[in-house]
Amino acid sequence: MGTISEVFFNADVAGRYWGQILDGLWVTVQVALLTVVLGIAGGLLLAVLKCTRNVLVDIVFAVFVDIFRTIPILVILFLIYFALPYGGVRLSPLVTTVLTLSLVLTAYSAETFWSAIEAIPRGQADAARALNIGGLATIAFIILPQAIRMSIPLLTNRAIAITKGTALGAAVALPELLGSAQSAMSIAANPTPLMMAAMLYVAFFIPLVLLSRWLERRSVRQRRA
Amino acid sequence: MSSFLQNFANLDTFVAVLPLLLQGLFITVGLALVALPLALLCGLLIALLFEVGSRPLTAGLFVLIDTFRSIPVLVLLMIIFYALPFLGVVVPAFGAVVAALVINNAGYYGEIFRAGLGSVPRHQHEAGLALGISRPRVLLFIIVPQAVRNVIAPLASNSLELAKATSIASLVTLPEMLRVAQVAQANVYNPTPLVGAALIYFIVLWPFSRLVARYERRTLRARY
Numbered sequence: 117m118g119t120i121s122e123v124f125f126n127a128d129v130a131g132r133y134w135g136q137i138l139d140g141l142w143v144t145v146q147v148a149l150l151t152v153v154l155g156i157a158g159g160l161l162l163a164v165l166k167c168t169r170n171v172l173v174d175i176v177f178a179v180f181v182d183i184f185r186t187i188p189i190l191v192i193l194f195l196i197y198f199a200l201p202y203g204g205v206r207l208s209p210l211v212t213t214v215l216t217l218s219l220v221l222t223a224y225s226a227e228t229f230w231s232a233i234e235a236i237p238r239g240q241a242d243a244a245r246a247l248n249i250g251g252l253a254t255i256a257f258i259i260l261p262q263a264i265r266m267s268i269p270l271l272t273n274r275a276i277a278i279t280k281g282t283a284l285g286a287a288v289a290l291p292e293l294l295g296s297a298q299s300a301m302s303i304a305a306n307p308t309p310l311m312m313a314a315m316l317y318v319a320f321f322i323p324l325v326l327l328s329r330w331l332e333r334r335s336v337r338q339r340r341a
Numbered sequence: 342m343s344s345f346l347q348n349f350a351n352l353d354t355f356v357a358v359l360p361l362l363l364q365g366l367f368i369t370v371g372l373a374l375v376a377l378p379l380a381l382l383c384g385l386l387i388a389l390l391f392e393v394g395s396r397p398l399t400a401g402l403f404v405l406i407d408t409f410r411s412i413p414v415l416v417l418l419m420i421i422f423y424a425l426p427f428l429g430v431v432v433p434a435f436g437a438v439v440a441a442l443v444i445n446n447a448g449y450y451g452e453i454f455r456a457g458l459g460s461v462p463r464h465q466h467e468a469g470l471a472l473g474i475s476r477p478r479v480l481l482f483i484i485v486p487q488a489v490r491n492v493i494a495p496l497a498s499n500s501l502e503l504a505k506a507t508s509i510a511s512l513v514t515l516p517e518m519l520r521v522a523q524v525a526q527a528n529v530y531n532p533t534p535l536v537g538a539a540l541i542y543f544i545v546l547w548p549f550s551r552l553v554a555r556y557e558r559r560t561l562r563a564r565y
Binding site for chain 1 (some may be wrong): 407411413420451465505506511535539543546557558562
């Protein structure tokens with residue numbers, strides 16, 4: 117039984133496995149970026165579609181948002197990875213993880229964008245109509261810019277929380293940061309790779325956490341002003 | 342269509358695994374009921390420590406909170422469950438999951454309670470103290486209740502996320518609902534148990550999810 121530093125921060129083990137762990141970090145970064153782009157774009161699209169006030173769209177929106185906001189991410193991941201193949205749909209671990217996380221982020225961001233759109237007083241749309249601005253232009257140039265601004269501080273927190281879900285990819289054999297660290301840990305019989313992964317997660321997410329803190333503080337100040 | 346139903350919603354399989362799923366649900370609920378109050382309490386303590394107002398303490402809390410906010414809860418769980426034993430510290434799966442959830446959420450709750458405490462006007466403190474009420478009592482009985490009311494939306498939302506996150510317990514072989522469903526699925530060679538578990542999660546959590554959505558909408562409207 118060695119000292120804590122020998123066990124958890126063993127330089128020899130770190131030297132042997134850092135390449136594998138950096139490969140994992142790269143997969144995590146790719147999944148995270150794809151998730152954020154697809155999830156935000158999907159949410160915005162759903163929220164804009166809901167502006168049409170079509171009954172069918174309303175139903176699809178409500179069902180989609182409620183399902184993906186209510187069922188745990190890991191359950192959705194397992195459904196896509198383990199259950200869909202029975203229906204003949206086989207997706208790779210990477211596609212499964214990106215699809216799961218972006219579906220969930222789409223649901224959350226759609227709900228947030230839509231709530232923000234709804235929070236904007238009707239008078240704005242009426243004023244636009246009085247000025248003879250078309251429906252689509254009103255949504256694109258008057259409603260959306262304000263709604264997006266309102267949504268940003270709420271969404272950054274949510275996007276970070278869901279992006280951290282990339283670690284769940286390890287459960288479907290995706291060689292992302294946690295997965296590669298776990299396999300290194302079991303080969304090396306030493307937890308150093310796991311500690312390296314934890315430190316890399318901190319390095320990757322801390323700028324985002326600080327950014328969201330700053331955005332939130334700014335939006336609070338603007339509301340008070 | 343009938344083959345689809347036979348696969349994904351096979352009634353015989355569902356009836357057969359339902360008792361197992363409900364046993365798993367029992368552990369899932371147990372995890373949430375143990376982790377949730379502990380995380381809330383830790384969060385409130387963190388927020389009250391911010392109230393002390395000492396600069397080094399505040400800076401230390403920020404570093405701690407932001408560090409733990411940056412580590413996925415699953416990574417925390419893996420460290421507690423698979424890395425600590427290398428030091429001779431063996432934590433049972435249930436305890437490991439609770440610890441990971443509490444450490445992960447204490448920071449979030451701390452931030453929420455801090456915002457809540459900050460939202461209560463200063464003169465409420467002063468009035469309480471002027472009436473000869475001691476400072477701890479002012480905080481506990483005058484400030485905290487108003488603070489909680491002001492941040493009920495994020496509190497509810499975070500609590501729902503905590504309840505959902507209990508499903509990571511399946512990855513340390515704790516037989517909660519998702520784990521049970523996964524094992525059953527491998528045994529019956531049929532995805533119905535997984536679909537069933539998802540359905541039960543949805544039935545149990547959906548009312549809370551609606552409530553959270555309503556709170557959030559109200560907050561946004563108040564913001565405009």
